[in-house]
Amino acid sequence: MRKPHQLIDTHAHLDDDVFGHDLGPLLERAHRGGVRSILVPGTTASSSALAVSLARQWPQLYAAVGIQPNYGRESTTEDWQHIVALARSSEVRAVGETGLDAHWNYTPMHIQRDLLDKHMRLSQELDLPLIVHMRDCSAETVTLLRAARERGPLRGVMHSFTGDVATARQCLELGFFISFSGIITFKKSHLLREVAQQLPAERILVETDSPYLAPHPHRGHRPNEPAMLIHTAQCLADTRGVRWEELAAQTTANARRLFQFE
Numbered sequence: 001m002r003k004p005h006q007l008i009d010t011h012a013h014l015d016d017d018v019f020g021h022d023l024g025p026l027l028e029r030a031h032r033g034g035v036r037s038i039l040v041p042g043t044t045a046s047s048s049a050l051a052v053s054l055a056r057q058w059p060q061l062y063a064a065v066g067i068q069p070n071y072g073r074e075s076t077t078e079d080w081q082h083i084v085a086l087a088r089s090s091e092v093r094a095v096g097e098t099g100l101d102a103h104w105n106y107t108p109m110h111i112q113r114d115l116l117d118k119h120m121r122l123s124q125e126l127d128l129p130l131i132v133h134m135r136d137c138s139a140e141t142v143t144l145l146r147a148a149r150e151r152g153p154l155r156g157v158m159h160s161f162t163g164d165v166a167t168a169r170q171c172l173e174l175g176f177f178i179s180f181s182g183i184i185t186f187k188k189s190h191l192l193r194e195v196a197q198q199l200p201a202e203r204i205l206v207e208t209d210s211p212y213l214a215p216h217p218h219r220g221h222r223p224n225e226p227a228m229l230i231h232t233a234q235c236l237a238d239t240r241g242v243r244w245e246e247l248a249a250q251t252t253a254n255a256r257r258l259f260q261f262e
Helices: 024-032 045-057 069-074 077-086 109-126 138-151 165-173 190-197 226-240 244-259
Strands: 007-009 035-041 061-065 092-101 130-135 156-158 176-180 204-206
Touching: 007 204, 007 226, 007 244, 024 035, 024 226, 035 045, 035 092, 035 226, 035 244, 045 061, 045 077, 061 077, 069 092, 069 109, 077 109, 092 109, 092 138, 092 156, 109 130, 109 138, 130 138, 138 165, 165 176, 165 190, 176 190, 190 226, 204 226, 204 244, 226 244
Parallel strands: 007 035, 035 061, 061 092, 092 130, 130 156, 156 176, 176 204
Antiparallel strands: none
């Protein structure tokens, strides 16, 4: 498999303990795989602070800060205040990971809705893109995003998208990008590949969601890491019937435009 000229991993949890304290070898493997920049999203106040710290240490890393819905029950008022303060750091290029998750029963839905609203308002206040996690609650998520859009500009990305074509089009209408993870490479993901075929090229992103969701042929292996993004990009290029150099160039341009990467 040839290497693309450049890729951007728009979602990798490099703050995860599985990666240890020295990211040097991992980032070198990513570089050899064509990955030039990586966005590290927070899931809690502490992981968001670590994401910012990593971005200060490594020039190819950028941070996003937020409280992922499955951690909402544990979050405090002080945690949110910390997120708000961190969001003003120069290394931060997005708010999130936020959203709704009806699959797991970790956080009551009213807490998830409240946190999503706070993230959307912060995103709008600071003019930063929003990173949205959406699992088994597409209709409600879109409804809340639409309500936020009515009070002002809103932009962002639907992270590791697994919805249908109708949902994808609604998200596009709201100004969001659609990001594909290793899930698109899975044998049973033919419906998701059909979605990918129908999206405008200028609104597609790629991600690993490291350390989760390793793409084929590494499915089931942990940890997934940014170097494996090459497989997702190749699958997406094949699905859309374009050269993968073209796919890499387009998704990189898209990521730079949304997240204001250098």
